[in-house]
Amino acid sequence: MKKAIQLAGAALALTAASSLAQASTQTSTLENVKERGYIQCGVSTGLPGFSTPDEKGNWTGIDVDVCRAMAAATLGNADKVKFIPLTAKERFTALQSGEIDVLSRNTTWTQTRDTSLGLNFVGVNYYDGQGFMVKKNLGVSSALELDGATVCIQAGTTTELNMADYFREHSMTYQPLVFDTSAQSVQGFESGRCDMLTSDQSQLYALRTKLAKPDEAIVLPEVISKEPLGPVVRQGDDQWLNIAKWSLYALVNGEELGLTSDNIDAKMTTDNPAISRFIGKTGPGGKALNLPDDFAYQIVKQVGNYDEIFERNVGAKSPLLIKRGINALWKDGGIVYAPPFR
Amino acid sequence: MIVNDKNIPSRPAPASTRGIAGWLRENLFSTPGNSVLTFMGLAFLVWAIPPIFQWAVLQADFIGVNKEACTSEGACWVFVSARFQQFMYGFYPDTELWRVNIFFAQMTAVLVWVLWDKMPRRTWGGVWFLTGFPLTSFILLHGGFLGLETVETHKWGGLMLTLVLSLVGMVIALPIGILLALGRRSDMPAVSSFCTVFIEIWRGVPLITILFMASVMLPLFIPGDIELDKLARAMIGISLFEAALIAEVIRGGLQAMPKGQYEAADAMGLSYWQGMRLIIMPQVLKISIPGIVNTFVQLFKDTSLVLIIGLFDLLAVMQAGITDVNWPNISIEAFVFTGFVFWAFCFGMSRYSVALERKLDTGHKS
Known part of the structure; x- marks a missing residue:
C-alpha cells in the first residue's frame, strides 16, 4: 500500500512538473x-x-x-x-x-x-576595452610609465593575452600575478600585492567601488583592446x-x-x-x-x-x-x- | 556464631569519579596526552571565539536600510535584512508573497505531521505529503488556476527555490530509486539491464553536466513549439540523477539482507511484491537511512548548482546581491549568512535521521 502511494505521488509530481511546459508558436x-x-x-x-x-x-x-x-x-x-x-x-x-x-x-x-x-x-x-587601474599615490598618469610593474590579472581570460601583447609592443616588462576571480584580484590590488589591476574598463570601475577607499584608485586612460x-x-x-x-x-x-x-x-x-x-x-x-x-x-x-x-x-x-x-x-x-x- | 544478616550499606562512588570533577577526569584528562589535547582545544577556542563573536554580534550593525547604517567595525547584517525578501522569495511579486508564505507554512505543518511520531494518522499525512501537498503547492506557487495570478518560474528564487528543488528531488527520487534498485536485482534480463544502464549512466555523469544538458542541449532537440520550462527541466534532471544515487544506496541495503529473509518470504507463500513490501523493504529502508539521508543532504546542497543555468537559488541570489555597487565589501556577511542557512537545514536533516535510527533500532544490528 505504502509503495502504491509513493508511486502515485511520484506520478503526480511528474505531471505537475511537465505541466509547467508552455506552448509557443513559430511565427515572426x-x-x-x-x-x-x-x-x-x-x-x-x-x-x-x-x-x-x-x-x-x-x-x-x-x-x-x-x-x-x-x-x-x-x-x-x-x-x-x-x-x-x-x-x-x-x-x-x-x-x-x-x-x-x-x-x-x-x-x-x-x-x-x-x-x-x-x-x-x-x-x-x-x-568597452581593456584598461588599467592604479593607486593614485603611485603618481602615474599613463600605462607607459609602468615598466617592470606587477599586474593583477584574472586567470584564463583574454585580458592576459592582450596584456602580454601590449607590453611586448612597447618593449616593457611586467610581473603577472594571476587570480581566479575578479573579487580575489581586487583584494590582491587593495592589499598592495600588485601595482595595477587590469580588466575591461567598465569592470574596473565596478571593482573600484568595492575598494575600501575608491577615491585612492584611478582608471588610466589607455585602452588596449576593442570590446x-x-x-x-x-x-x-x-x-x-x-x-x-x-x-x-x-x-x-x-x-x-x-x-x-x-x-x-x-x-x-x-x-x-x-x-x-x-x-x-x-x-x-x-x-x-x-x-x-x-x-x-x-x-x-x-x-x-x-x-x-x-x-x-x-x-x-x-x-x-x-x-x-x-x-x-x-x-x-x-x-x-x-x-x-x- | 556470628551471622551477618545485614547487607553492608552501599557507599557512594569515590569522589574522584563523581560530579563535574569525575566527568572532567574521565572525559578530558584521562591520560597526559588527552590533557594536552584538551588544553590545546581550549586555547584554540579562546583564541578563535571572541574575535568571531565580536565581529558577528558585538560590533555588528543590525538595523538600517543601506550601507550608511553600517558604521561600526564588525559585520554589516543590514545587507541581509535589506535583501531578506530576495533571499527568501527571489523575485516573487510583492503582492503575491502570501502564497509563498502559505507554502512555507504548509510545508512545515506537513513535514511535522509526517516526521513526528506523536502525530495522529501519519499515514494520511504521508498520502497528503505525496499527493495533495505537491498539487496545492504547484497551484499556489505557479498560479494560473482558481483566479490566482500566474507567477512564472523565472521569478522564483532564493530559499523558496532551493526548498522546491530539493523537495521535488527527494519526493521523486526515493520511489524511483527503490524501483531501480529492485529492477537491477531482478531475474528478468531486460529489466535488470535497463535499470543497470540507467543507473550507471546517470550516476556516472556529474550533476553539473546534467543540468547543463537539460538547460542548453535539450531545447535544441525538442521542436520549437514545445517550450519546456527551464525549472521543470532542472527538476527532471536533478530527480533522475538523485534516483540513480538512491538506487545504489537501496541496493546496498538489499544486499545486506540475509538470504533467509527472502526465503522466509517465499516460504510464507507471499508473492514477490508482498514479500518486498512486508518483509524486505521495511528492513532495507531502516538500514539504509544513513545513506539515504546522506544523499538528501547532498542533494540539498547540490541544488545551488542551478546557478549555472541561470536559476536564482539562495546562493545565486546572494551572489547577485553582492555585485550591487551600493553595497561594497559585503561578501563575507553574505556568504556567512547563506552558509548558516544551508548548515541549519542539513544539520536538521541529519539530526532527524539519527533520531529515526534510534527509534527503529531493534537491538540486533547486523
Whole structure:
C-alpha cells in the first residue's frame, strides 16, 4: 500500500512538473512578442551598471534599458519585459532555441560570434576595452610609465593575452600575478600585492567601488583592446533585427536631438523637422517596422535617451562614475553615431 | 556464631569519579596526552571565539536600510535584512508573497505531521505529503488556476527555490530509486539491464553536466513549439540523477539482507511484491537511512548548482546581491549568512535521521 502511494505521488509530481511546459508558436518574433504581451530579454546574472537586480528584484542597467526600449517600441510599455538571467555559457543557446527574443548581456561583438552562431549583432550600446587601474599615490598618469610593474590579472581570460601583447609592443616588462576571480584580484590590488589591476574598463570601475577607499584608485586612460558590447538577435528575422536596431538608434538620435524623457512632451509641438520626424508626426514613422509611428517617442518618454541611460546606470549619477569617453556622441568627440530618422 | 544478616550499606562512588570533577577526569584528562589535547582545544577556542563573536554580534550593525547604517567595525547584517525578501522569495511579486508564505507554512505543518511520531494518522499525512501537498503547492506557487495570478518560474528564487528543488528531488527520487534498485536485482534480463544502464549512466555523469544538458542541449532537440520550462527541466534532471544515487544506496541495503529473509518470504507463500513490501523493504529502508539521508543532504546542497543555468537559488541570489555597487565589501556577511542557512537545514536533516535510527533500532544490528 505504502509503495502504491509513493508511486502515485511520484506520478503526480511528474505531471505537475511537465505541466509547467508552455506552448509557443513559430511565427515572426514580433508577432510572438505581441501575442505574448512581453519581450523575453536575456541578461547577466549580475554585473553592476549593465544588468543587476536591486533589493526589490527590479533589473537595472544599461543592457536592461535596451530591452526596455524595445518593449516601449513594440508594446508601448517599457515594463513589459521578462528578464531571464543567463550565464556566459548558455547565453547563445538560449537565443538560438528561442528561449529569449533578444540577448542584451554585455556581449562582445566578434567575427566568430556574428558569423558562425546563427545570430546577428544589432549594434553597440557600450564601447568597452581593456584598461588599467592604479593607486593614485603611485603618481602615474599613463600605462607607459609602468615598466617592470606587477599586474593583477584574472586567470584564463583574454585580458592576459592582450596584456602580454601590449607590453611586448612597447618593449616593457611586467610581473603577472594571476587570480581566479575578479573579487580575489581586487583584494590582491587593495592589499598592495600588485601595482595595477587590469580588466575591461567598465569592470574596473565596478571593482573600484568595492575598494575600501575608491577615491585612492584611478582608471588610466589607455585602452588596449576593442570590446564593443551590444544586443544580439536570432539570424533570419530581419524585421526583428530592424526593430532592435532602430530602438537602439532611437536612443542615440534622441540624445542628438536634445530630447529627454522630461522635455519630449514639451517639444511635441516644435516645428524642427528632425524632431517631428523622430516623434513620428512626419516622415517614415514605424510603418515599415510594423510598429506604431510614435515608437521613438515612446522609447525616449519611457526609458530616456542614450545620455540619460548612460548617466543613471554607469555614469555620473551612478556609483561607477564612468566618463562618457569614446561613448560620447560623434559630435562630442566620441564614436557613438546613429543613422538619421528619415 | 556470628551471622551477618545485614547487607553492608552501599557507599557512594569515590569522589574522584563523581560530579563535574569525575566527568572532567574521565572525559578530558584521562591520560597526559588527552590533557594536552584538551588544553590545546581550549586555547584554540579562546583564541578563535571572541574575535568571531565580536565581529558577528558585538560590533555588528543590525538595523538600517543601506550601507550608511553600517558604521561600526564588525559585520554589516543590514545587507541581509535589506535583501531578506530576495533571499527568501527571489523575485516573487510583492503582492503575491502570501502564497509563498502559505507554502512555507504548509510545508512545515506537513513535514511535522509526517516526521513526528506523536502525530495522529501519519499515514494520511504521508498520502497528503505525496499527493495533495505537491498539487496545492504547484497551484499556489505557479498560479494560473482558481483566479490566482500566474507567477512564472523565472521569478522564483532564493530559499523558496532551493526548498522546491530539493523537495521535488527527494519526493521523486526515493520511489524511483527503490524501483531501480529492485529492477537491477531482478531475474528478468531486460529489466535488470535497463535499470543497470540507467543507473550507471546517470550516476556516472556529474550533476553539473546534467543540468547543463537539460538547460542548453535539450531545447535544441525538442521542436520549437514545445517550450519546456527551464525549472521543470532542472527538476527532471536533478530527480533522475538523485534516483540513480538512491538506487545504489537501496541496493546496498538489499544486499545486506540475509538470504533467509527472502526465503522466509517465499516460504510464507507471499508473492514477490508482498514479500518486498512486508518483509524486505521495511528492513532495507531502516538500514539504509544513513545513506539515504546522506544523499538528501547532498542533494540539498547540490541544488545551488542551478546557478549555472541561470536559476536564482539562495546562493545565486546572494551572489547577485553582492555585485550591487551600493553595497561594497559585503561578501563575507553574505556568504556567512547563506552558509548558516544551508548548515541549519542539513544539520536538521541529519539530526532527524539519527533520531529515526534510534527509534527503529531493534537491538540486533547486523
